[in-house]
Amino acid sequence: MSEALLASEIPGAGATAAPAPASGARQFWRRLHTQRAALVAAAVVALLVLVALAAPLFTALEGQDPTSYHPGLVDSARGGVPVGPLGGISSEHWLGVEPQTGRDLFARLVYGARVSLGVALAATLLQIAIGVTVGLACGLGGRRLDQSLSRATDVMVALPLMVLALALLAVVPGGFPRPVLVALVIGFVGWGGVAKVVRARAISLKSLDHVAAARLSGWGGVRIARRELLPALAAPVITYAALLVPGNITVEAALSFLGVGVKPPTASWGQMLTSADVWYQAAPQYLLLPAAALFVTVLALTVLGDGVRTALDPRAASRLRIGTGRKREDGA
Amino acid sequence: MRRLRRPTSVMSRRAAAASAALVVLAAGAAACAGPEDKSEAGGDGKPRKGGTLTVLNSAPQSDFDPARLYTSGGGNVPSLVFRTLTTRNREDGAAGAEVVPDLAEGLGKPSENATVWTYTLKKGLKFEDGTPVTTKDIKYGIERSFAAELSGGAPFLRDWLIGGDKYQGPYKDKKGLDSVETPDDRTIVFRLNKPVGDFDYVATQTSFAPVPKAKDKGTKYEEHPVSTGPYKVVKNTSDGERLQLERNPHWSAATDAERKAYPDRIDVRSGLNSSVINQRLSASQGSDAAAVTTDTNLGPAELAKVSGDKKLAAQVGTGHFGYTNYLAFNPKVKPFDDPKVRQAVAHAVDRTSVVNAAGGSSLAEPATTFLPNQKSFGHTKFDHFPAGASGNPEKARELLKAAGHKDGLTITLTHSNAKNFETGPEVATALQDALKKAGFTVKLQGLEDNDYEDRVHDAKDEPGLFLAHWGADWPSGGPFLSPIFDGRQIVNDGYNFNSSFHNDKSVNAEIDSINKLTDHDEAAKRWGALDKKIGAKALNVPLFHPVYKRLYGKDVKNVVISDWTGVLDVSQVAVK
Numbered sequence: 053m054s055e056a057l058l059a060s061e062i063p064g065a066g067a068t069a070a071p072a073p074a075s076g077a078r079q080f081w082r083r084l085h086t087q088r089a090a091l092v093a094a095a096v097v098a099l100l101v102l103v104a105l106a107a108p109l110f111t112a113l114e115g116q117d118p119t120s121y122h123p124g125l126v127d128s129a130r131g132g133v134p135v136g137p138l139g140g141i142s143s144e145h146w147l148g149v150e151p152q153t154g155r156d157l158f159a160r161l162v163y164g165a166r167v168s169l170g171v172a173l174a175a176t177l178l179q180i181a182i183g184v185t186v187g188l189a190c191g192l193g194g195r196r197l198d199q200s201l202s203r204a205t206d207v208m209v210a211l212p213l214m215v216l217a218l219a220l221l222a223v224v225p226g227g228f229p230r231p232v233l234v235a236l237v238i239g240f241v242g243w244g245g246v247a248k249v250v251r252a253r254a255i256s257l258k259s260l261d262h263v264a265a266a267r268l269s270g271w272g273g274v275r276i277a278r279r280e281l282l283p284a285l286a287a288p289v290i291t292y293a294a295l296l297v298p299g300n301i302t303v304e305a306a307l308s309f310l311g312v313g314v315k316p317p318t319a320s321w322g323q324m325l326t327s328a329d330v331w332y333q334a335a336p337q338y339l340l341l342p343a344a345a346l347f348v349t350v351l352a353l354t355v356l357g358d359g360v361r362t363a364l365d366p367r368a369a370s371r372l373r374i375g376t377g378r379k380r381e382d383g384a
Numbered sequence: 385m386r387r388l389r390r391p392t393s394v395m396s397r398r399a400a401a402a403s404a405a406l407v408v409l410a411a412g413a414a415a416c417a418g419p420e421d422k423s424e425a426g427g428d429g430k431p432r433k434g435g436t437l438t439v440l441n442s443a444p445q446s447d448f449d450p451a452r453l454y455t456s457g458g459g460n461v462p463s464l465v466f467r468t469l470t471t472r473n474r475e476d477g478a479a480g481a482e483v484v485p486d487l488a489e490g491l492g493k494p495s496e497n498a499t500v501w502t503y504t505l506k507k508g509l510k511f512e513d514g515t516p517v518t519t520k521d522i523k524y525g526i527e528r529s530f531a532a533e534l535s536g537g538a539p540f541l542r543d544w545l546i547g548g549d550k551y552q553g554p555y556k557d558k559k560g561l562d563s564v565e566t567p568d569d570r571t572i573v574f575r576l577n578k579p580v581g582d583f584d585y586v587a588t589q590t591s592f593a594p595v596p597k598a599k600d601k602g603t604k605y606e607e608h609p610v611s612t613g614p615y616k617v618v619k620n621t622s623d624g625e626r627l628q629l630e631r632n633p634h635w636s637a638a639t640d641a642e643r644k645a646y647p648d649r650i651d652v653r654s655g656l657n658s659s660v661i662n663q664r665l666s667a668s669q670g671s672d673a674a675a676v677t678t679d680t681n682l683g684p685a686e687l688a689k690v691s692g693d694k695k696l697a698a699q700v701g702t703g704h705f706g707y708t709n710y711l712a713f714n715p716k717v718k719p720f721d722d723p724k725v726r727q728a729v730a731h732a733v734d735r736t737s738v739v740n741a742a743g744g745s746s747l748a749e750p751a752t753t754f755l756p757n758q759k760s761f762g763h764t765k766f767d768h769f770p771a772g773a774s775g776n777p778e779k780a781r782e783l784l785k786a787a788g789h790k791d792g793l794t795i796t797l798t799h800s801n802a803k804n805f806e807t808g809p810e811v812a813t814a815l816q817d818a819l820k821k822a823g824f825t826v827k828l829q830g831l832e833d834n835d836y837e838d839r840v841h842d843a844k845d846e847p848g849l850f851l852a853h854w855g856a857d858w859p860s861g862g863p864f865l866s867p868i869f870d871g872r873q874i875v876n877d878g879y880n881f882n883s884s885f886h887n888d889k890s891v892n893a894e895i896d897s898i899n900k901l902t903d904h905d906e907a908a909k910r911w912g913a914l915d916k917k918i919g920a921k922a923l924n925v926p927l928f929h930p931v932y933k934r935l936y937g938k939d940v941k942n943v944v945i946s947d948w949t950g951v952l953d954v955s956q957v958a959v960k
Contacts, residue, residue, distance in 0.1 A: 121817045123736045123774065128745040130691045131684035152684055152740050153814065222832070311801055315830055316809045317816060326803075327810075330659070334688035 083363035090359020096352035104165040111159040114146055118163040119317045122154030131334070139337040150327075151335045160319035161341055167308075167320040168349065171235045172300035178239025179300075180293050183246025188281065190247070191254025192273045202251065209244035214306065216241050221312040230314045238303055242296070249288055257281055287364040294357030298350040305346055321346050431942040431958030437647040438675035438937075439954060440661045444654035445624035448617070449606035450590040451529040452536035456857050457588045457948050460678040461652055464629060464955055466593035467612040467640070469503050469522065469572075470584050472948045474642045474956055480946020481760035481859040483584045483904075486642065487517065487594070487612070491584045494902045498579040503587070505570040510634040511596060512611040519572035521594030523564045527554040529591035530561070533603055537591050538857065544576045555602065579900040581907055585858035611635070614645035614955070627652040646942065646958035647674075662686050666696050668938040674959035675937040676952045682933040684743035684805065690935065691746075701943045703932040703950030706756040706864065707855040709742070709806050711797075711815070711925040712840070712883045717848030719795070724787035726922040729795075729849075730769035732780035734818035738927050741814040742805050746933060751926035754868070755915045758947050760859040760904070764912030768920050780822035792823035798847035799828065800836040806930065807836070807851040843880040852883065852924070859948050860904065861911020866895050869918050884923035891918060 084090055103110060111117055125140055126132040132152035134140035139148030139157070147158040186205060190198045220237045257263055263280045271279075305322030307313035314320045321342040328339040439461065450466045453459060457472040471486035473479055485491055487509060492501040509517035529537045531553025542548045546563035554560065565573040574583070586592075599610050607620055614637075615629035629650040637645070651671075656664075658680045664672045682690060682700070690696045711729065713720040720726055735750035742748040749757065752767040770776065784793060799812040809830055816826040829847070831839060840850050856863040867873055871887025874880060894914050901907040919926075932950045936943065936957075944956040 119813075119817060121734070121737045121740075121814060123734075123740055126740060126744070127688075128736075128740055130744065131682075131687035131746065132740045132744040133685075133688035151688070152744070152810065153737070154740075311803075315828060317813045317828075330683060330685040331688075334685050334692070 080363050084359055087359045087362060089355050090362075093352040093355035093359065096348065097356055100165060100169060100349055100352070103162055104169045107162045107166050110162050111156070114156070114158055115144060116156035116159045118155065118159040118319050120155065122149060122156075125149045125154040126152060133334050134338075139335050141337075147341055148337055151331055151338055157338070157341055160324060161321075161345055164319040164321045164324060164342065165345065165349075167231055167314055167318065168301050168304060168322075168346070171231050171238070171304045171314075172297050174232075174235035175238035175242070175300045175304075176293055176296045178235065179243040179246055179296060180289060182239070182243040184250050184282075184285070184289060186243070186247040187250025188254055188277045190251040191258060191281075192277060198251075201247075205244050205247045205251075208241070209248065211241070213238075213241050213303065217303070217307055218310065218312055221307065230318065234304055234307060234313050238300055242300070242303075246289065246292055246296075249292055250285060253285055253288055254281055257284055291357070291361040291364055294360045295354070298353040298357065301346070301350055301353070431644070431646050432960040433646050433648070433958075435647050435674060435959040436649040436651055436671065437940075437954065437957055437959050438671050439650065439652040440656055440664060440672070440675050440677050441652065441654040441679045442656055442658050442661065443679050444622070445620075445627050445652060447536055447606050448620060448624050448627065449534060449603075449609055450525055450593040450595060451531070451534040452606065453590045454536055454538050455590055457585075458590055460949065460951060460954050461627065461650075462590050463613065464615045464643070464645075464650060465609060465611045465613045465617060466590050467509075468590060468592040469587040470592075471588050471642055472946055474644075474944060474953055475946060476944050478759055478947050480944070480953075481758060481948045483588060483858075484642065486588075486640070487522070488587075492574075492587065494581070494583070498581045498583070498900050498902050499576045501574045501576070501580075501583045501587075503572050505572075506639050507570075508636065508639055509612065510636075511594070512616045512632045512634055514634050515596065516569075517594045517612060518569040519566040520569065521596050522572055522592060523560070523566050524554065524597045524600070525593050525595035526564055526591055527551075527561050528595055528600065529553075531555055538586075538589050540586050540589075540857075541591060544578065544580055546575050546577050548577075554597075579896075581899050581901045581904075582858065582860050582862050585860060588858070614640070614643050615650055625653075625655050627654075643955035644942070644958070645955060646960065650954065658683075659686070662935055665699070665935040665937055666690065668699075673937045673939040676940055676954065676957055677934065677936075678951050678954060680934075682747075682935055684747060686935075687743065687746060687933055690933075695938075696935075699936055699938060699940075701934045701936060701945050701952055703934055703945040703952075704756075704758065704947050705855065705930070705932065705950030706758060706761055706859050706947075707853065707930055708751055708754055708756055708864075709748075709811070709851070709853045709927045709930065710751070710754065711927060712850050712852040713923060713925075714846045714848045714850075715884055715923070717846075719787075719789070719793060720848050722787050723922055724783045725789070725793065726925075727769050728780040728783040728787070728822060729819065729824070730922055730925045731771050731776045731783065732819050732822035732824065733771050733815060733925055733927065734773075734775035735771065735927065736774045737814040737818060738811055741810040742928055742930065747805075747931050748928040749931060751929050753915055754854075754919060754924065754926050755861055755864055755912060756856075756929050758859065760908060760947065761856070761864060762861040762908030762910070762912035762915070764909075764916050766916045766919060769922060769925075775818045775821065777818075777822035780824075784823055789823075792825060794825040794827065795819075795849055796827045796829050796847065798836070798839065798850040799830055800833045800851070801830045802833040802836075806853055811851055811927070840883065841879045841881065843874065843876045843885070846880075846883060850883075854881075861908060861915065862895075862899060865911060865914060865918070869923075870895050886918070886921070886923055 125135055127135050134149050134151055141148045145156050150157055186201055190201045217237050224233055266276050266280050304313060308320045308322030309326045313322055324342040332339045445461055453462050455462055458468050467487050469488045470483050470491060473482040473484045487505055488503040489506050492503050494501055505519060511517060528534055530551045551557060551561050563575040594612060596610055608617055611632045614632055614635045616632040618630050619628040631648055661677050661680045662682060665675060690700060713726050715721050739745055739748045739750055753763060755761045755763050757763050797812055799809060800807040802808050812828050816828060819826050839845055839847060840852060867881040869886045869891055871892055874882045874885055898907050898910045934952055936952060939959050941958040942956050944953045
C-alpha cells in the first residue's frame, strides 16, 4: 500500500483538512514535517537503514570484518580484556575490539544492525500480511468464519509471544537459516493485534454507503476488500506497523540474548549483549555499544511511529494544529 | 553458567560405562605445577587454630552419605568428616597428586598380580562417639555402597570386586560380600577379578569410609553420618544446602598426618550463583572475609577485573586438575574416516585463539597431548601435527589436497550451547575462524547442553566432529586413556566414551599390562608412551588444559591447592 492512498480516504479527513486541497500523501508529508521530533527520528532511522544496507561498505572503509579473530589485541593473561584505552579503540578499530576474540566491534555492531532491522522489518511485514488477511476475512466473511477466526486471533493475542517463540525456536533443526527463522517465528506469532484492528475497522466500513453499493452491484469479497476497504485501512495499518517494528527489534534482541535467536558467529545486538553481560566491569564499552544501538534504534522508531500516527490521524493533527497551515494558537 | 566445572561431583550416567571414569570433573582440579602459588596471601603470619571458616558454594552437599558421594580423592568437604583407607597428599601442586595412607598404616600391599590388596589399620582410631574403628566397619561401609537405595557413588568396586556385579547390598543380602575379608579388626583384604595397580587411588573414595552398622539408618544416615574426621555434622539443612560442622573431640591429630583442621567450625552454604560467590569473596565483608569456595572459579571477565586490583589479585590461588579439552572425531562419519583430513584439522587449529576463547592464558594452557600436562598422569611431550601457536593452514591445505579435496571441504562442528567457555560456542567459533584459513568451511551445530551430552555419547548418533572434554577420577593415566581408547569399553547402546571407536589389540593388551603395575612411576611412563602412540593416529585434536583461578576471603591463610583436586583444600585452611 502506498501513502498515496491514505489520508483523504479516511472518513472525516476532509473536514479538518479544509485549507489543504492537496492529495492525501502531500498532506501526510506536511503534517509529518511540522513534527520536529519525528523528523529527527526519521533521519536516524534512515541512517540506520543505510548503515545496515551498506554494512560491507562501511567495514571495508574501516578495513575490518565482523568474524576475524585478532588474538594480539587482547590481554590473554588477564582473561582476554582488550589491550589499550577504551576497549582498544584505534584508527584500525574505531569502536575497539571484543574481549577474548579481538573481533572488531564496529563491524559487529554494523552487521548486527542488519540482523536487528532485517529481522524486525521482515517479521513486521509478515505480521501485517497475516493480520490484514485474517482481519478482512473476519470482517467480510459470514458469522461462522468471523467467530472461528476471531477466537483463533484471541488465542494468538493471549499467548505469550516470548514463550511461544522460545519453544518454536528450540525445536527447529539447526540447519535452517537462523535470521529467516527468527523473522518467521515472530511474524507468525505476533499478528493478533493487527487482525483485531483490521476486523473492527472492516466491520464499521462495511456499513458505509459506498461499500454497500459495491456489494449490491454484485462485487465479490476480494474485490470489495481490495477496492473499497484496503485504501481506508491503510492509515491504521501503517500506524500499527510503525509501532510494531521497534517491538519486534526488542523481541529479536531478547531471543538472541536468551540464546535461541541468531547463532554465532553472526553478530546481532541481542547476542552481543549476552556475551557482554559479564564484562560490564572489566570492559564496559562492550556492553554499552550494543545497548546504546538498541536504545537509539527503538527510540527513533517509536518516535517516528508516533509521528506517523499523528500525521495520519486527522483528529490528532487538528488538535495539535499541525499541517493545517496555521500557527499554533497557544502562543508557545 | 560460567566456567564452573564442578567439583564434587558427580557424574551421572555412569551406569553404562561404568568402568569409565567419568568425566568429570570433579572438583577439582589441580594444580599446577606452580609453586608460585603457595601463596600465603591472606595472611600476616603463621596459621592458628580457631574461628569459623565459611564455604560459599553453588552445588549443595546433597546426599551426604559416604556410600552416595561421588568424589575424586574423597572430596573436599566430605573428607573433613569421612576418613578413608588412603587419601590425597595434602600438598600444593604436583606433590598433592600423590596418594598417602589415611586410616591405614601404609599403602595397600598388592599380591597375586595386583588382584589382592591388603590394608592394616592404624591403632587408636575412633568414631565421633568414642567407639573404636575396625575393619568390619569399613567392610560394612563398602557393602552399603552396593545397595540400590543408596545410589550415586562411584561404580568401580562393583566392576572390580569378585561377586560385585551380583551383590545387592547389606539390607537385601545379609551374608555380606565375600571378596572383602576382615581376618581381624585391623586387617582388610580385597579380592578383585582383574589386576588394578591403581587400587590405592580408588581407596581414597568415600565408599572406603567406615560406617558403624549399629548407627546405620539407611537413606536417613546422610542426615547424621558418624564422623571419623576432625569435624562432625551438627546440622544439615535442606539436603546439604547448609552444612554446619564442629570439631570432633574423638579425632586425634596423632593418627592423621594430612588434615590440619585449624578452624573450630565450618559453615558450608550452597545454592549460590557463581558470580555472587566471587563478588562476596572479593568484597570480603563480615564472615565472608574468612570464606573460601570449593566449587567456583573465576571466569574470564572476573579475572580481568580481579587482576586489575592488586589487593584482590593477592587473594587468588591457582589450581590445575587432570583435564583435557579436545576436538573429537568420529571416524565412522565421512570425511573423518580419512586420516589425512583429521591431520589437516589438527594442523589448522589456532590454539592461541582457542585458549583466548577459553578465558586466556591464565585460565587455559595449550595442549598437544591427550594426557594432562602433569607428571602423575605420565605426561610425555609430543606434537605429532604441529600447528604452532596459531595454526599451520598451509600444511593443512597440502594434506587436504592430498586427500582429494583441493577446493576445500565443508564440515560440521557440533558443540554445546552452554556458555561454559569449553564446549560452548566461544571455542567453536574460534576454531571455525582458524579452519577457514585452511580451506575448511565449518558449519556450527549448537545443541542444548543435555542434548549435546546425549548425542556425543550415543554410539549410534555420534556427530562426526565435536568439542569434547575429559577429566580423570584419580591422577593417573589409566582412568584417562582406558575409557577413551580401550576397544572393549565401546558401549554400543548406552553411554559411550570411546568416541573414536578405537579398538586396537596391541593398545588393549598394553592397557591390561600397565594395569598390573603397582609402581606408579613406572606405570606413568608407560601411560605416557601409550598416549604418544595413540596420538599419532589423529583420533582427536587436544586443544587445551584448563587452569583454575580460585578467589578466597582476605583473612584466609595457609592456602594449599593440590594437582589432584585443583581447589583450596578446606582441611588446610586457617582463618586466624
